[in-house]
Amino acid sequence: MSQSYNRGLIEDYGRWKEFSAGMWAWIFHKFTGWMLIGYLFTHIAVLSTAIGAAQGETVEVFAEDLPNVEGTGLTEVDIYTATLGGLEGLFIVRLLEVGLLAVAVFHILNGLRLLMVDLGIGLEAQDKSFYASLILTGVITVASVPTFLRGVGF
Amino acid sequence: MSTQQQEPETQEPETQEAPEDPEMKGAESPQQRRLKKKQEGMVDERSEAEAEAEGETVHIKVFRYDPEVEGKQEPRFDDFYVPFEKGMTVLDAVMYARDEYDSSLTFRHSCRQAVCGSDAFFVNGSQQLGCKTQISDLEQPVRIEPLPHQEVVKDLVVDMDHFYDQMHAVEPYFKQEDLPEGELEEQRQSRENREKVKMSTRCIWCAACMSSCNIAAGDNQYLGPAAINKAYRFAMDEREDEEIKEHRLRILEQEHGVWRCQTQFSCTEVCPKDIPLTEHIQELKREAVKKNLKFW
Ligand code: SF4
Ligand code: FES
Numbered sequence: 001m002s003q004s005y006n007r008g009l010i011e012d013y014g015r016w017k018e019f020s021a022g023m024w025a026w027i028f029h030k031f032t033g034w035m036l037i038g039y040l041f042t043h044i045a046v047l048s049t050a051i052g053a054a055q056g057e058t059v060e061v062f063a064e065d066l067p068n069v070e071g072t073g074l075t076e077v078d079i080y081t082a083t084l085g086g087l088e089g090l091f092i093v094r095l096l097e098v099g100l101l102a103v104a105v106f107h108i109l110n111g112l113r114l115l116m117v118d119l120g121i122g123l124e125a126q127d128k129s130f131y132a133s134l135i136l137t138g139v140i141t142v143a144s145v146p147t148f149l150r151g152v153g154f
Numbered sequence: 155m156s157t158q159q160q161e162p163e164t165q166e167p168e169t170q171e172a173p174e175d176p177e178m179k180g181a182e183s184p185q186q187r188r189l190k191k192k193q194e195g196m197v198d199e200r201s202e203a204e205a206e207a208e209g210e211t212v213h214i215k216v217f218r219y220d221p222e223v224e225g226k227q228e229p230r231f232d233d234f235y236v237p238f239e240k241g242m243t244v245l246d247a248v249m250y251a252r253d254e255y256d257s258s259l260t261f262r263h264s265c266r267q268a269v270c271g272s273d274a275f276f277v278n279g280s281q282q283l284g285c286k287t288q289i290s291d292l293e294q295p296v297r298i299e300p301l302p303h304q305e306v307v308k309d310l311v312v313d314m315d316h317f318y319d320q321m322h323a324v325e326p327y328f329k330q331e332d333l334p335e336g337e338l339e340e341q342r343q344s345r346e347n348r349e350k351v352k353m354s355t356r357c358i359w360c361a362a363c364m365s366s367c368n369i370a371a372g373d374n375q376y377l378g379p380a381a382i383n384k385a386y387r388f389a390m391d392e393r394e395d396e397e398i399k400e401h402r403l404r405i406l407e408q409e410h411g412v413w414r415c416q417t418q419f420s421c422t423e424v425c426p427k428d429i430p431l432t433e434h435i436q437e438l439k440r441e442a443v444k445k446n447l448k449f450w
Pocket of ligand 2: 262263264265266267268269270271272273274283284285286
């Protein structure tokens, strides 16, 4: 037997232009799934910095910097309010929140689609339901922008 | 002459050429040189015929690789310009290229009518049966490669052993042991049941589905769509006893069985026989769950 030539995995990504709907759905589902897991751990890590709030731990902040604090000048607020306020005051965090919503909504909608696929309902329309979840995700995301970006551009 | 591995030169114009040196891997391989000559000749021959037939040519790029020939150990693409004919398929085009330009071009084919399943290629980025794919439907140049995720033996020929092993792993044969009474009695199948397994019986073992599946590419033990479809064909056949069906489901519900499928629909997309593979896999998943679910 002659030895044979293995072309490796490059072709998997090299042929992305030819991917069909089901393949894209699979890729997006994986991707959004990993994003959500990543978010979950970041979420835990960030919130754990504010654990002291229950014990009445406070910090001094400039009220103008935080959207959720009333008044002016140096104010004493509890650490939870300060943490969240600090995050919400950043434009990039607001933007990421929109992204998080998009990721979560797509994962939910495609999850419903996969549920249908598992139940054997409408397998012929699986590509259409993928496009539908994409469009719906887009619509919901755009609709959420005014809410998420309030105070930092809207 | 140092050309120990070159195919015997049967084509007329090349015979006066200088001996080909397999060592030579310059800008122009001997074969490309030959090709060019051929094409120049072709233009003259064709010119009259083309004047009326509006002589189109099809530009195909064919994957070449042969570990046993020195000049071909580095995989490359060869260009061929094949005169177009109405109704020409991808297989027709590569056959023309082989017969007229380069007799060392290697690929499998047999029936030329989508029955034997030997000529599944990777055409313009998707798995297709050469003899069932019209050239006129494709964008040019038509890129023809061996099936991905299978090892290439030579040119367009891939190693099918693994695929066949998976097919055999599901015991793809009718196993009913109790025969009906009476000597000439037949084992009848109801029309409805026949209708149910109809599509799954159409598989021609071409391995296009297996090649398109990312999961099968990453998990060598995964049975793959074709084998599961084969199992479906028998598991759903009512003539087999319940125990046999259970035995089949036991094979399928193993770790590398139906549960590997993540419903990419790639296999369903490429199957030249239009078998609803994903649907069959999903149905077997449900059967496997039903078998194990007990309410008491
Ligand atoms: S199921 Fe379809 S694609 Fe897969 S081997 Fe059979 S005929 Fe080919
Ligand atoms: S040559 Fe037999 S299937 Fe194409």
